[in-house]
Amino acid sequence: MATPRSKAGTKGVPRHLRRQQILExxxxxxxxxxxxxxxxxxxxERVGVTKTLLHQYFGTKEDLYVACLTPVGDSLLxxxxxxxxxxxxxxxxxxxxxxxxxxxxxxRREAWFVLYDRSLPPGGEAARTAAAYWAAIDALAADGTxxxxxxxxxxxxxxxxxxxxxxxxxxxxxxxxxxKHPEETPEAMTRRxxxxxxxxxxxxxxxxxxx
Amino acid sequence: MATPRSKAGTKGVPRHLRRQQILExxxxxxxxxxxxxxxxxxxxERVGVTKTLLHQYFGTKEDLYVACLTPVGDSLLxxxxxxxxxxxxxxxxxxxxxxxxxxxxxxRREAWFVLYDRSLPPGGEAARTAAAYWAAIDALAADGTxxxxxxxxxxxxxxxxxxxxxxxxxxxxxxxxxxKHPEETPEAMTRRxxxxxxxxxxxxxxxxxxx
DNA sequence: TAGGTAATTTACCTCTTGGTAAATTCACCC
DNA sequence: GGGTGAATTTACCAAGAGGTAAATTACCTA
Numbered sequence: 001m002a003t004p005r006s007k008a009g010t011k012g013v014p015r016h017l018r019r020q021q022i023l024e025x026x027x028x029x030x031x032x033x034x035x036x037x038x039x040x041x042x043x044x045e046r047v048g049v050t051k052t053l054l055h056q057y058f059g060t061k062e063d064l065y066v067a068c069l070t071p072v073g074d075s076l077l078x079x080x081x082x083x084x085x086x087x088x089x090x091x092x093x094x095x096x097x098x099x100x101x102x103x104x105x106x107x108r109r110e111a112w113f114v115l116y117d118r119s120l121p122p123g124g125e126a127a128r129t130a131a132a133y134w135a136a137i138d139a140l141a142a143d144g145t146x147x148x149x150x151x152x153x154x155x156x157x158x159x160x161x162x163x164x165x166x167x168x169x170x171x172x173x174x175x176x177x178x179x180k181h182p183e184e185t186p187e188a189m190t191r192r193x194x195x196x197x198x199x200x201x202x203x204x205x206x207x208x209x210x211x
Numbered sequence: 212m213a214t215p216r217s218k219a220g221t222k223g224v225p226r227h228l229r230r231q232q233i234l235e236x237x238x239x240x241x242x243x244x245x246x247x248x249x250x251x252x253x254x255x256e257r258v259g260v261t262k263t264l265l266h267q268y269f270g271t272k273e274d275l276y277v278a279c280l281t282p283v284g285d286s287l288l289x290x291x292x293x294x295x296x297x298x299x300x301x302x303x304x305x306x307x308x309x310x311x312x313x314x315x316x317x318x319r320r321e322a323w324f325v326l327y328d329r330s331l332p333p334g335g336e337a338a339r340t341a342a343a344y345w346a347a348i349d350a351l352a353a354d355g356t357x358x359x360x361x362x363x364x365x366x367x368x369x370x371x372x373x374x375x376x377x378x379x380x381x382x383x384x385x386x387x388x389x390x391k392h393p394e395e396t397p398e399a400m401t402r403r404x405x406x407x408x409x410x411x412x413x414x415x416x417x418x419x420x421x422x
Numbered sequence: 423t424a425g426g427t428a429a430t431t432t433a434c435c436t437c438t439t440g441g442t443a444a445a446t447t448c449a450c451c452c
Numbered sequence: 453g454g455g456t457g458a459a460t461t462t463a464c465c466a467a468g469a470g471g472t473a474a475a476t477t478a479c480c481t482a
Contacts, residue, residue, distance in 0.1 A: 010448045011461035018459085034330040036248035040440065050461055055441065070252050119245040119330055152413050162388055162407055170377065177376045187280030196373055201412055221429035221478050229429085251470065261431055266471065 017162055022057055024108070027068045031110030035126070036119035045121050062126045065114075069126070072111040073133035080106040080140055089147040094167070097144075098193050102169065102178065102186035109179045118174065141168050232258050233268055235319070238279045241382030246276055246337070247330035273337045276325075280337070283322040286346035290315040291351055300358040305378070308355075309404050312382065313389065315396035320390045327383065352379050 020181040025046035029038045040061060044051045057063040065115045076082075079100035084093060105112055116134075154160070178189050224232075236257035240249045251272055255262045269275040270372055290311035295304060327345075329339040365371070370422045389400050 034243060034247060037330040040287060119248040152410060154410050159406060165388045166384055173377055173380030177373055199363060202363050
């Protein structure tokens, strides 16, 4: 028996497990480099497998991206929905939403950047899928912000739109900061956000006295 | 005289003007698609010129990117510096900074995304140059936020760091919104920000009464 | 008007990337 | 223990990217 010259053949990894491995590696790759800069070869190498396998598991590059995006988008969406509860928006809602997002993202924080990738091929299925998630999340955000805004007495629709953007991007900001601080648990991060809100509010309302 | 079979030869466009055209087109392309997804052929087509010309004017793709980045980064940095004035941070400073940024960006708003491109080849000159601008801007932001924070009585350095991130990314958010609303002048946008700040502060401080 | 120079294209090369068909090896089960 | 099917690789292709040397045209001036 000569030493096998080819390394083909099964490695004993069951299909659903391999699937999971690929998905995780791809999510990290897409999340850190961005869709356009990410290469399938790099993903394959992370898994310790060949590029071809990725195609046989997930099809095209865009398909793989969508496969990565879907679970993140779904769990994020669900977390936000449950955090917003019965539809009544209270001052506690923002923090509950944040906490939901942190928990949903824990263990795969870079996945956030998969959802908000700006280098997707325009017109493709990937872009459409991502846009659908954005729309769903934005709708929820709009619900919350307009209700808060109305309660505060403001009615300008442009302002409402801008505030929605501010809120959603603020979430992005906090997530990004959180990604850079892996030691911070979701709970600790939520508490930090609470403190930050208080401080920011005090800043905006309480002018610094000239000295 | 047979009709010329080749379209080579000068088109009468002086060098510095062509340079400017290329720079503008490249900035738009990089800004809208992101560095990795942007193609030199597309830039060339925007200008109505050949890919080769880009190389002869600016060298490699990264060189071209740096050439796009530098003027934006410089003018942005200068605008922020002058907006922050003598170093004394007052409650009016944030809005002055925002106004400076809007004015500096007017006419090439997408350039913002050139500065904050996350798909640059890691380790390259482009990434280094961009990182240098980030550092410079972040330093200014840190100055302002810590001074405001100290005046408000907070001392936690992690909170200060987080607040700096919140501020810089809030700027990004507002710019992004502004990019999507081309009709809004820098002045109008500044006023909108002022209103928004007031509303947000009221929201954060004034809980919605349960009804 | 002839020649020099600036501006630009042609044609080509190479490397990478996404993608596919076919071959190869392993594990399991009668 | 031999066959059957699942898991995986080899080898390959085509397209597109960045990049370069050389040729081509137009403009300007003496």
